[in-house]
Amino acid sequence: xxxxxxxxxxxxxxxxxxxxxxxxxxxxxxxxxxxxxxxxxxxxxxxxxxxxxxxxxxxxxxxxxxxxxxxxxxxxxxxxxxxxxxxxxxxxxxxxxxxxxxxxxxxxxxxxxxxxxxxxxxxxxxxxxxxxxxxxxxxxxxxxxxxxxxxxxxxxxxxxxxxxxxxxxxxxxxxxxxxxxxxxxxxxxxxxxxxxxxxxxxxxxxxxxxxxxxxxxxxxxxxxxxxxxxxxxxxxxxxxxxxxxxxxxxxxxxxxxxxxxxxxxxxxxxxxxxxxxxxxxxxxxxxxxxxxxxxxxxxxxxxxxxxxxxxxxxxxxxxxxxxxxxxxxxxxxxxxxxxxxxxxxxxxxxxxxxxxxxxxxxxxxxxxxxxxxxxxxxxxxxxxx
Amino acid sequence: xxxxxxxxxxxxxxxxxxxxxxxxxxxxxxxxxxxxxxxxxxxxxxxxxxxxxxxxxxxxxxxxxxxxxxxxxxxxxxxxxxxxxxxxxxxxxxxxxxxxxxxxxxxxxxxxxxxxxxxxxxxxxxxxxxxxxxxxxxxxxxxxxxxxxxxxxxxxxxxxxxxxxxxxxxxxxxxxxxxxxxxxxxxxxxxxxxxxxxxxxxxxxxxxxxxxxxxxxxxxxxxxxxxxxxxxxxxxxxxxxxxxxxxxxxxxxxxxxxxxxxxxxxxxxxxxxxxxxxxxxxxxxxxxxxxxxxxxxxxxxxxxxxxxxxxxxxxxxxxxxxxxxxxxxxxxxxxxxxxxxxxxxxxxxxxxxxxxxxxxxxxxxxxxxxxxxxxxxxxxxxxxxxxxxxxxxxxxxx
Numbered sequence: 001x002x003x004x005x006x007x008x009x010x011x012x013x014x015x016x017x018x019x020x021x022x023x024x025x026x027x028x029x030x031x032x033x034x035x036x037x038x039x040x041x042x043x044x045x046x047x048x049x050x051x052x053x054x055x056x057x058x059x060x061x062x063x064x065x066x067x068x069x070x071x072x073x074x075x076x077x078x079x080x081x082x083x084x085x086x087x088x089x090x091x092x093x094x095x096x097x098x099x100x101x102x103x104x105x106x107x108x109x110x111x112x113x114x115x116x117x118x119x120x121x122x123x124x125x126x127x128x129x130x131x132x133x134x135x136x137x138x139x140x141x142x143x144x145x146x147x148x149x150x151x152x153x154x155x156x157x158x159x160x161x162x163x164x165x166x167x168x169x170x171x172x173x174x175x176x177x178x179x180x181x182x183x184x185x186x187x188x189x190x191x192x193x194x195x196x197x198x199x200x201x202x203x204x205x206x207x208x209x210x211x212x213x214x215x216x217x218x219x220x221x222x223x224x225x226x227x228x229x230x231x232x233x234x235x236x237x238x239x240x241x242x243x244x245x246x247x248x249x250x251x252x253x254x255x256x257x258x259x260x261x262x263x264x265x266x267x268x269x270x271x272x273x274x275x276x277x278x279x280x281x282x283x284x285x286x287x288x289x290x291x292x293x294x295x296x297x298x299x300x301x302x303x304x305x306x307x308x309x310x311x312x313x314x315x316x317x318x319x320x321x322x323x324x325x326x327x328x329x330x331x332x333x334x335x336x337x338x339x340x341x342x343x344x345x346x347x348x349x350x351x352x353x354x355x356x357x358x359x360x361x362x363x364x365x366x367x368x369x370x371x372x373x374x375x376x377x378x379x380x381x382x383x384x385x
Numbered sequence: 386x387x388x389x390x391x392x393x394x395x396x397x398x399x400x401x402x403x404x405x406x407x408x409x410x411x412x413x414x415x416x417x418x419x420x421x422x423x424x425x426x427x428x429x430x431x432x433x434x435x436x437x438x439x440x441x442x443x444x445x446x447x448x449x450x451x452x453x454x455x456x457x458x459x460x461x462x463x464x465x466x467x468x469x470x471x472x473x474x475x476x477x478x479x480x481x482x483x484x485x486x487x488x489x490x491x492x493x494x495x496x497x498x499x500x501x502x503x504x505x506x507x508x509x510x511x512x513x514x515x516x517x518x519x520x521x522x523x524x525x526x527x528x529x530x531x532x533x534x535x536x537x538x539x540x541x542x543x544x545x546x547x548x549x550x551x552x553x554x555x556x557x558x559x560x561x562x563x564x565x566x567x568x569x570x571x572x573x574x575x576x577x578x579x580x581x582x583x584x585x586x587x588x589x590x591x592x593x594x595x596x597x598x599x600x601x602x603x604x605x606x607x608x609x610x611x612x613x614x615x616x617x618x619x620x621x622x623x624x625x626x627x628x629x630x631x632x633x634x635x636x637x638x639x640x641x642x643x644x645x646x647x648x649x650x651x652x653x654x655x656x657x658x659x660x661x662x663x664x665x666x667x668x669x670x671x672x673x674x675x676x677x678x679x680x681x682x683x684x685x686x687x688x689x690x691x692x693x694x695x696x697x698x699x700x701x702x703x704x705x706x707x708x709x710x711x712x713x714x715x716x717x718x719x720x721x722x723x724x725x726x727x728x729x730x731x732x733x734x735x736x737x738x739x740x741x742x743x744x745x746x747x748x749x750x751x752x753x754x755x756x757x758x759x760x761x762x763x764x765x766x767x768x769x770x771x772x773x774x775x776x777x778x779x780x781x782x783x
Contacts, residue, residue, distance in 0.1 A: 020668045027661030031654070038650070060561040061496045061507060063460075063734070064593070096457050096638075158461035164626065166455050201463075236561055238496075251504040252729040252736070263425055267658060270421040274665035277414045281672055 025318025028271035033326025065205035087207030090158035104195035124174030138185030291381035311366025319358035419709025429651035440640035443576020477615030488516035512589030523574030542579035544738030666762025682778035702763025710755025
């Protein structure tokens with residue numbers, strides 16, 4: 001503790017340099033916080049997705065339908081607790097730019113299967129079930145378009161209705177929230193029955209099945225059993241855990257994780273050099289002082305620790321400022337981004353990783369000067385000028 | 386002193402630049418910092434440019450695409466065979482030997498694994514009619530042969546072949562219950578079609594149980610008024626709820642979302658990194674000034690003006706940043722130019738294969754960016770250099 005004041009004095013003697021060094025480290029960690037959160041949000045779906053849910057799609061692709069009869073066949077399989085279905089809707093509101101995900105689902109089954117992530121008040125669920133053209137929307141969506149319960153929402157859909165028009169109208173009966181940070185609430189759900197009976201083509205088919213298994217440990221077995229059931233039929237299935245499904249979907253965008261890691265490594269390496277160089281410079285200038293300290297009776301190790309502590313302090317200060325700023329930016333913009341990229345938030349894991357990086361950065365940048373401090377020969381150092 | 390002002394600037398700056406080698410450590414850090422920033426800047430933007438180029442380059446001014454009204458992409462468009470016949474016969478569509486230059490097409494996606502991560506990706510599979518090859522001027526088979534109508538044969542785009550598994554010439558590939566032979570590779574002016582697989586529309590209808598329906602019509606328009614003529618004809622028919630759009634406009638709209646996304650992420654990223662690099666540069670230049678304190682004081686004592694001294698510091702910073710910028714730009718050019726990647730275009734729900742395009746314009750932007758970093762980074766240290774109190778600075782012991 002008693003050295004703290006000394007370290008503080010050292011830091012403040014060249015205020016500009018210290019400030020600049022702290023700021024460059026801050027920038028590095030600001031980017032770290034933002035990019036890591038971004039990359040996590042892309043894989044976000046995968047994190048919320050439960051292992052006890054399976055998604056079964058047509059083997060050819062997601063857009064090929066499955067027969068309705070598959071639901072009952074899957075229901076009888078061992079280990080299956082519940083089966084429900086969904087489909088694409090691909091509509092937009094007023095302008096082609098206003099696209100967001102919409103899915104026809106089975107009202108009762110769906111919110112039961114997703115009770116661990118989505119929360120819809122029971123009275124709203126009841127009201128929705130009672131209204132054939134009713135819909136429930138996520139909180140992020142409600143905020144984006146300022147929709148409230150009772151609003152009529154006309155959508156232009158990708159499926160033409162029996163009368164040939166593609167105008168679908170819905171009435172908001174409920175607004176659901178996510179139980180976890182990364183649960184998707186930029187989504188709209190409506191009745192499968194209404195959708196299926198009203199569309200011109202494809203009646204009696206489903207887009208994909210969502211299967212809830214009794215025991216998460218048996219997921220893989222159940223998935224294999226489903227695919228086996230429909231093997232060599234006209235519509236073969238491909239069944240994966242929801243987590244795997246989300247992951248492989250995220251992979252379609254290309255490797256976001258790899259790109260952010262590449263950029264971050266470039267940034268980190270640069271900032272490490274910049275900050276490390278500035279610190280090393282500052283220590284070099286103070287070598288005579290360290291010699292005086294040693295002359296006064298400070299041990300080699302104490303001098304070494306003082307140097308190391310100073311490096312750590314600068315890194316921690318810059319790092320925490322950077323992470324704090326990243327958090328602030330994310331919080332301020334959260335609602336705006338939520339509809340496009342739900343779950344954009346800095347998780348605890350990211351903060352911890354950040355702190356580990358700060359410590360590492362401090363150790364690496366402080367190491368060489370600290371070693372110099374340790375090995376410093378008093379006579380030589382005092383003579384230097 | 387007999388020097389004039391200009392020669393003072395020249396002498397001090399030249400001396401300073403020659404001495405950079407003595408401050409190699411700090412200077413190379415600044416250079417490296419700028420290089421990294423410029424590298425990331427150009428890298429991200431070259432991705433956006435490459436994507437846009439692929440999306441728009443194949444579009445021809447005299448080609449139209451007919452979609453169902455309100456459809457956001459070919460994927461969610463649809464029309465019957467009768468409608469396609471009706472539209473093809475309409476005025477405004479160019480004819481060759483009495484036959485209209487038009488192709489009714491079917492557009493679906495199939496899951497094929499990507500080579501890079503072996504994960505399933507949505508690859509576009511387009512069923513075309515014979516007119517398709519005449520509508521697209523730049524279409525060319527570059528390997529193998531074209532598919533034969535009535536057979537389960539595929540030709541694959543150049544980009545698609547590079548990115549996805551099992552599309553080599555002569556190989557066979559299964560989509561569900563159907564098996565296909567890859568018989569040719571084609572190019573189409575570097576455009577979006579090169580990310581696709583093509584086959585006979587009739588076969589695709591059967592395999593995908595689409596009855597006799599199609600999704601889009603592509604056609605050549607006849608003369609400068611062809612587009613308006615066709616549009617009016619389609620609008621006049623009450624049985625048709627179709628949109629006629631220029632292919633170029635349609636493709637530009639398809640690419641907006643993703644290239645905006647890349648830029649929205651890319652520009653702030655570059656700016657934040659640039660701020661970091663500016664801090665680094667300022668630090669380097671302050672260090673440079675402080676190690677040269679005595680030298681600067683001596684120069685001033687000899688009669689050199691404050692401005693030439695400040696200018697030399699600014700110039701040093703600019704030179705370092707410039708070198709960094711060139712370095713970053715060069716490395717990115719050799720590393721990324723032409724590098725092929727693919728991503729999911731959400732609008733059409735299918736993969737777009739594109740190359741990073743490190744264009745001369747981007748390289749120029751990158752170097753200008755570096756110069757800005759160098760200028761801001763050198764400005765304050767230059768002012769300090771100019772203001773050094775000569776008497777105390779001469780006494781400086783560092």
